[in-house]
Amino acid sequence: MGLSIKNEAVETLARDLARRHGTGVTEIIRLALVEKAERDLPEKTLWEKLAPIHAELAAMPNSGLQADRAFYDELNGEAERQ
Known part of the structure; x- marks a missing residue:
């Protein structure tokens, strides 16, 4: 199988890139x-x-925790002080 490049500028560019990358023109x-x-x-x-993130989350077991406002307040350190 062969490929003939008939554009001198394209051939020069390919050879220059191959030399700079340390590889052959074909590669x-x-x-x-x-x-x-x-x-x-x-x-x-x-x-x-x-x-993929949705699939990963769906595969996680249910923690049983109620995700209400108090839950998020506690996570953020904003739990009500008594």
Whole structure:
């Protein structure tokens, strides 16, 4: 399988990048194409980004604690003083 680069500027750029990264021209072109392909993927929605957190929370056991105002006040050190 072959690929022919007929643009001198593109070939020079590929060779320069390969030299700077200490790799071959084929590898630097592969890396560039992989990076471009990943950038072209549609961005995940907020729901898709949060899904792993939702799954982790759903898997946690219920503590049995009542999450009312007194509970949050106590967490924040604002419990009523008697």
